[in-house]
Amino acid sequence: MIRFESDYAEGAHTRILKRLLETNEEQTPGYGMDEYCERARGYIREACDMENADVHFLVGGTQANTTIISSILRPHQGAVSAITGHIAGHESGAIEATGHKVLTLPSDDGKINARQVKELYDAHWNDATHEHMVQPGLVYISHPSENGTTYSKSELEELSKVCRECGLPLFMDGARLGYGLAAKDNDLSLKDIARLCDVFYIGGTKLGALFGEAVVITNGDLKRDFRYMIKQKGGLLAKGRLLGIQFETLFEGGLYDEISKHAVDLAMMIREAFVEKGFSLRYDSKTNQQFPILPNDVLSELGKNYSFSYWEKVDDTQSVVRFCTSWATKKEHVEQLIEDIRNLDL
Amino acid sequence: MIRFESDYAEGAHTRILKRLLETNEEQTPGYGMDEYCERARGYIREACDMENADVHFLVGGTQANTTIISSILRPHQGAVSAITGHIAGHESGAIEATGHKVLTLPSDDGKINARQVKELYDAHWNDATHEHMVQPGLVYISHPSENGTTYSKSELEELSKVCRECGLPLFMDGARLGYGLAAKDNDLSLKDIARLCDVFYIGGTKLGALFGEAVVITNGDLKRDFRYMIKQKGGLLAKGRLLGIQFETLFEGGLYDEISKHAVDLAMMIREAFVEKGFSLRYDSKTNQQFPILPNDVLSELGKNYSFSYWEKVDDTQSVVRFCTSWATKKEHVEQLIEDIRNLDL
Amino acid sequence: MIRFESDYAEGAHTRILKRLLETNEEQTPGYGMDEYCERARGYIREACDMENADVHFLVGGTQANTTIISSILRPHQGAVSAITGHIAGHESGAIEATGHKVLTLPSDDGKINARQVKELYDAHWNDATHEHMVQPGLVYISHPSENGTTYSKSELEELSKVCRECGLPLFMDGARLGYGLAAKDNDLSLKDIARLCDVFYIGGTKLGALFGEAVVITNGDLKRDFRYMIKQKGGLLAKGRLLGIQFETLFEGGLYDEISKHAVDLAMMIREAFVEKGFSLRYDSKTNQQFPILPNDVLSELGKNYSFSYWEKVDDTQSVVRFCTSWATKKEHVEQLIEDIRNLDL
């Protein structure tokens, strides 16, 4: 069984494991106050071209989302998100558990736009009973989205502009950020993201690390006391240097970009194979997740040798499924899959 | 200006004020442990035909909703509600502030049905990643709904049956319960409600009291330690007897039913006037709230002498508005409104 | 049985009931937007000599404490309070339910002082692991305290000075504020309190109102969006004018001061009677609560005709109890009690 069901099926990139081994016996202070973390912060600030950004390392995505959102909002405020957003549906109520509603916007492809945010904002403030409703307090997006789609630079600029006009911090969940930056048609850089968002994170778990997300806070108003929040939400790893070592390795010599490109290239090969065979794609993803619409008997056939995720039912005969590649995906596995797609007897 | 904008524009029924005056100098224990509360509890248990029901008096609706829901749910569970439900949109995030998501079901008329609940329940438990999603933990309905509509006995029986099959306590918000019981086509009694729901409340604020909601817990599993919860959520009135005196008065000699009927009769007169004049109604409400769809110039004309609530835009020329009657509405005011509706120059 | 067990045993002052009756049929907007609330706000701003103070009316004390504290603190911050403070022990965990720890300071008499606050503040910030601990975020005091004691003007000035130096908003719980202002040796005015505190409330429930607390926010930074918070915490009374009418009546023509003085005068008579009989007082209270230390057989004897609260055990033969007077206490009841104290056969 070859797994395309997720982008967290393997351990970590070899270089990371090697560094963990090399540094294993060193004694360092805990909780992210070591020199590895400090160096990793430097690399990330440099990549973002923002010397005064605050960089924190957290263990996982739920933690990052919860810590960031609850750190920013006052009790009567909510987080604006696409209805498809991870925080809206797949965090077991983690955001609500910190006291905040997720205010959802409709989305077909996982993205939201500046106009939607402005309309929701205006609708709130123009409602005579707005004090009886949850006030929008920040905007959450993910890039790539849950559906593999990405924001263009102009889209993000518009969204950022509206958010700043409305006083809504813009938070980008970058659990798969590398795969977005490596997308074929991407025109966004880390520098753009740092400039346009108020806070975002650079995913490690799905991009070569054993685990870990690097939170970057660019808006000075959001920096204060963030380490208390990390500790309170359970994200302050005792052996913080594990995170520092991993992100240092990822951002040294371009490893993060390189492995992201690897995954996206393989994903595009899979995409093309499905398209060539005549299948449609549910979302126009140029990143590491591909969502073909497949007849149920094709699912059964491919399911014999490959694992992938069931996404949603289309009708009685067809379904959307998800194939993921990652930094760890082997080219020969993709080639074998493509061969099997080509040979499908339709 | 004659106000039809809400059902809480006046003080309290004369009999209630009279009793507050008569008892004013008496000294009683606090926090609902007085004999007035005890007698009121007895009346309500009798009206519900349920001797072992627990009855608690709270100050208002937000409190009642918050206290009940947070008392029942475990941290990973949410409250299922119509998207139009009060807790979904008009409590400033009070439910989320206690840590719980409101899981919404679509609704055009403010009601939800047994099939919807079952489907949501099945969808949750059949999803392979259900542990990553908020688990449905109770079902919230209001009767009448936010839109003035009511549940028939058979509808409530079906809903109750599904809820019990799924292990989901059924909670009825009865902020306007009297108006539902007094609806023309109503076939539900308080006894039915007590039998079919696990917890509900009988609204006082909108039905003759200065303030107050009587929470009735019929499911023994939900009774434990409820007074702690009331205290914690700020609902345990020091001078609890004020609530006891009010509910005693409302449930002595049928006052609650009588004043509910008064409001509904007047609302039906308004309804008929609009219909006769050729206007449509947005919801088929047989209760004290009426939702005519009116041209904007009619709104301006009626707005000169009457206040009512803006509900929603239909198109550039028409809007839905809400006219409320209440226990306090004067018949001559309704007659004057009807006359003005008849004389509208369309 | 004559009740001295609490200061909320009766209904409301006659003038308040009279005004509720007179205004009962008037129609007003809800949620505190009526003219009675507006006038009451004006009276209170005038009494505080602070035109730009924000004044909000809430139903009760738990609500006021919860709403104010959760509105001010960020998630990692706590409220500093005397270990004896109401929020530390008698709110069923209401503060914690909003996510915040109560950071307690030792206190023998219910009060805390500037030095204690400064030491706690310094201890936090000087601790190398302070990010692992709850950060002090505001200071809560009550005046009079739970033990009937009061702050002098110089004590409050010192406390206020330290709080401002430390960036800690100072919040005064004034559930019994009138009785503090009426204390024999009091040198604090409402104007001083408004000047020295960042937010406080003027208790109504225990001082002539059926219920209600007037929250006064003097620090501009704490004003924003407070009405959302009131709604979310269940304190936004639909018939808000009930609160406006009550506070208007209390602050018109000095009623609040007058009834506070009445209660304190009677309490001092009780105090003297106990002292003359040779009993000690647990706290040096000059307000409406008196805490004599009495032999257990005296408790039995007095308990035949009077109710009072058990406070704490001293030893096997003696206990501290609490006698409360209030705006409603009848002088003849106090005289009868004093007579019975004098006639005790020791």
Add this chain to the structure above:
Amino acid sequence: MIRFESDYAEGAHTRILKRLLETNEEQTPGYGMDEYCERARGYIREACDMENADVHFLVGGTQANTTIISSILRPHQGAVSAITGHIAGHESGAIEATGHKVLTLPSDDGKINARQVKELYDAHWNDATHEHMVQPGLVYISHPSENGTTYSKSELEELSKVCRECGLPLFMDGARLGYGLAAKDNDLSLKDIARLCDVFYIGGTKLGALFGEAVVITNGDLKRDFRYMIKQKGGLLAKGRLLGIQFETLFEGGLYDEISKHAVDLAMMIREAFVEKGFSLRYDSKTNQQFPILPNDVLSELGKNYSFSYWEKVDDTQSVVRFCTSWATKKEHVEQLIEDIRNLDL
């Protein structure tokens, strides 16, 4: 600089790193559903002699404490803990952030006893106003405690008995559990702990793992839906197998016991060196943490070559400090320290 300041200064035991390397390229399902986790669960159940125990792997201690406590308590309940307990002082308010008060008991040595729990329980339920106070809902202990002390079998049996009589689940924080089990005078086994506690965890972070805590739920009533809670609190690691691999390695062939013993043996050597030199110990710790009371000039002298933690001031000339050993401590470092202690010029 040789570090004795914490027990999380190094990476992981070599055998663990080796296994992570060997398994790195394997593809497994996420979120703890892999075969490594399953095998590790089996080993732990076996070590606990409890086949039906639920075993979950979480990333860290704050998470474990927060997830377990918030999973058990209802909103009005609190966790009983020694005032010195980790959850009382060093989690940045993580417990309160889930809505619950920590109810503290005095403790000089980090432990609490059965009598204290019973008295607190009785005091609560005998108080006439108990509904206004936080109800004790579970008992939290740590073993070893924050002060290195441990419970004897008879102490734990008494505590467990009282907890069961009072209906209070007993939760043991075992962040350093191995070091407790390896203590010289220890008569408790994992089997005893599993039998006497309702839930506990076996620390990995401080005992040879890169990170990770194994939560063992033995009380059937506490098992339901625990994985939802882990996810919500951010503890459900995507690459869950990392935890499985680590705990499998630790519990295969007795590694956990072996490395625990190593640390404790070295700690006892340090202890003896201090005692022989004439210094007192603040706590009678037989585990990996030692708390000598040292003159300030000795601190300066030792501080030149060794790092240790400042614990508390004794007087102007003496302080308590903490020396930690761990699975990773080198014997030669300890010998060098002992030599330097012996050579101190007092």
